[in-house]
Amino acid sequence: MTEVEITTPHHPLKAYVATPKGEGPWPGVIVLHDIFGLTRVTRGHADWIAEQGYLAIAPDLFSWDGRIRCIRTLMRDMAARRGVSFDDVEAVRSWLVGREDCTGKTGVIGFCGTGQFAILLAAGHGFSAAAPNYGPVPNDIEAIMGGACPVVASYGGRDWTIRGGAARLKDALERNGIENDVKEYPAAGHSFLDDHKGLIGILGAVIGASYKEKEAADARARIRTFFAQHLGDGTVPAEESRWTTGGRSPARKGFGRGL
Template sequence: MHDALGLSDDIRSQADRLAASGYLALAPDLYAGDGLRCVLATLQASRSGGGRAYQHLEAARRSLSERPDCNGRVGIIGFCMGGGFAVHCAPQYEFQAASVNYGEVPKDAVERLRGACPIVASFGRRDLTLRGRAERLEHALTTLGIPHDIKEYPDAGHSFLNHIGGGPVIGTLLRVTHFDYHEPSADDAWSRIVAFFDEHLRNPRARTPTDDGEDRT
């Protein structure tokens, strides 16, 4: 699930990374609608937990689960705005794992996350926009007894998994505001995400061989 900047080359590269780990990967474009109105509605939906965007996400989930080369177990991964969608989708739909990367966590997380699938989440301690969210999510999932792996990276800020780009001026601004890529944290987060997905999404008994002889989740 893409961030507030939309379906960028960076998000496509994140999908490619999952595919390289042996997963089917789909990156839906939630901004494919009515211009600015669609963007604003999607941003609001990522925080509220309701709206048309969730219909698209559920359609994407069903599309993957019904493919003959899928074992029927589907995960969701989101960055920034997409992380907020991952939080809300975890209890609403039949996902088997969710990866939340610096996504908003509602204040009433204990109530909102009842029945959620297992969640792996990564935050940056230098992210001033999401202070306390890692602790809030950890508390909710622990209270509810939901399997989870939550980590806050001390040297990372917001968007530390994303290569936003934009030239030297934008790059400097991103670094100053702690919205930049942080390689050590990103590498560790990806290792945790793939390990978590492997644990909760792979089912050797249900895998279907592809034409090239490889098993895909």
């Protein structure tokens, strides 16, 4: 696992890279962090994806300036559907594709706010698969899904912030003829794939945004299968037991832990 710095058209951007075992080349996956930034949770997502045979990179979208300014820029760019944040992701994708150990195929996965970002990146940005997780669904979702790459998406039925989001996304993808796997988990709330600890975890539990082990394992299995079909050779790797609990093996402590 490596920390790197990527030059974008606007600024240097720090990133975390997780490399699969063995010899490449491998497909690449960009792992977009949630509103808390590049925490151990996001690094854990990148580690899990690398275990499945993908060159995973988690860019720190908040590393180029103060956190508040970076968050405002991300929100503004998503509303405008263009800007610094999109340029940053494209620079990271180009960095992946330019590596000798990358096949040239890339996917993107996002969580919470960047779940919406992953939706916006599904069409016209060079990705072969997108995996938005509990990201807000744009009001014009049907219009912007034309020509999108295949999408695997996961939502929580108890997520009061995105009521009906899964159904609207599914409908838009179907109407545009986009291959998809969209699932809503009735017992899960927001952030059910993110096992935040400490104060973040406590606050999340209070508002119904906490890790759900069973639902998280199922969502990971669906993403694993979908990525294998659209990024890999169709062979689905067997999931190792340590990932079913949202935690690393004892030798690699820290998966899924917050700030």
